[in-house]
Amino acid sequence: MNAYFEDAEAVVRLLSGYLARKRLNPAFRWVKYTESPENDAWMLAMLDLGRVQNLAAYRSQELMTDLRAVAKGRPVYWLEDGAYAVLLSPVRKLPKMVVFPGTKRGVVRIGMRKRGELALSWASLGHVMVAGMTGVGKSVFLRSLAYQMVQDGGQIMAADIDKVTLPMFEAHPALFAPIAETEVAAGALLERALGECEHRSNLFKGMEGYPETLEEYNKAAIRLGEATLAPILVMLDEFSATVEALGGARGNFASNAAQLGWRGRKFGLRVVYAAQDFSKETVGKIRDQVKTVVAFKVRSQETARAVGVEKAYHLPADHPGMASTNLYGYVQAYYLDKALITNESGLALPNLLSEAEEELFARAWSGDRKLSRARLIEWGGMSEWTARSTLAEWANRGWVEKDGGQTNSFCVTQKIGDLLSKSPTAPTGSNWSPSTPSGSPTGSKWSPSLSKWSPSTPSGSPSEFSGREE
DSSP states (O other): OOHHHHHHHHHHHHHHHHHHHTTOOOOEEEEEEEEOTTOOEEEEEEEOTTTOSOHHHHTOHHHHHHHHHHTTTOOEEEETTTEEEEEOSOOOOOOSOOBOOOOBTTEEEEEEETTEEEEEEHHHHOEEEEEOOTTSSHHHHHHHHHHHHHHTTOEEEEEOTTSSSSGGGTTOTTBSSOOBOSHHHHHHHHHHHHHHHHHHHHHHHHSTTOOOSHHHHHHHHHHHTOOOOOOEEEEETTHHHHHHHTTGGGSHHHHHHHHHHHHHTTTTEEEEEEESOOOHHHHHTTGGGEEEEEEOOOSOHHHHHHHTOGGGGGSOTTSTTEEEESSSOEEEEOBOOGGGTEETTEEOOOOOOOHHHHHHHHHHHTTTOEEEHHHHHHHHOOOHHHHHHHHHHHHHTTSEEEOTTOSSEEEEOHHHHHHHHHOSSOOOOOSOOOOOOOSOOOOSOOOOOOEEEOSSOOOSOOOOOOOOOO
């Protein structure tokens, strides 16, 4: 018998005994042992809600603290369905440093949690607030976001007042506008971003089908043989200092930053608000627009409370890259070596093409520059469905465009010619390997396959454990 299974039997006896001593009925409907895909061992104990009174007493902060002590220091969680979850296996710890593992199309790789990678689709990430004092990993994280947006075929608008976070992107072809290096220039950058929203609004209005998102617009554009629009990451570093320099929380810059939050999402502009410190007033106008908060070690409890991640104040200052989030618990953000962005001669253009893609594009570029579904099936060994979806993705990235009136035929664009001419290695791949599909990857939820035991008669099944990592 598994040692953790035996531990589960002992733990439920300890919990039952303690509840009885507190004059709370230890009426469990079932008790089950299970393991997560990461091999963490859990004991789940579901209360019989028809036999207990005053449910609030079973989940009080004081009782939960006592139960952790009773369970000999094991983490004990309360599940909203009315069950206790006790971690039987050792608590996982965050690594000290994790090197960025490479990009995945459509996915933002944030870092490693205790039980696996934190990676989200751009839509799931939403607008982001990043806080952190000097030297704890904020700048590295911002570079990682910018790098991944560029690798994903997007563009960058950035304010870098201190000139140390994003200088390696200064001459990058993915820059939508020059990097703003003063507060005044940052204000002008925001106005330009809002101007792009207005421009895209007019394009959306004139597109057939009345698209409501960038994805819908680009699908219609591809169908009609028109140019697609790239997503834009708007990065506002030293946001709080810029707000103060340009009129405070009630000034035009703060108002424009909030406006860009609610307008930009629809048109493919995602905003990153980053600073060493945030105040309640600074956060006020953008709070409702931000979906994800990543807070590294901060200097004050005021900042931690303002961004809604109070644990950020208690993070160790000697653990760069460690952050606390508003939705996903603790994470060790990936370390991105600047050598991926720059090289000895200065700028390093991103290698956006896989070897299989380079081979396909090089073959078309050296011939009539045409790529049809039939050619992808013949040259790349793709299925009909894969060929169709691949051409749509490439058109969305501006790599191919419709070949006149030909429904299923596309031409390779000059953008691919430029990428091929700058490719660090000649294409050698011979087998087509589809890229990782976009979308939100597997998160912390899991549906356990249960081995169950019971002190009485078990029934039912446990709810899915999806508690935040602490």
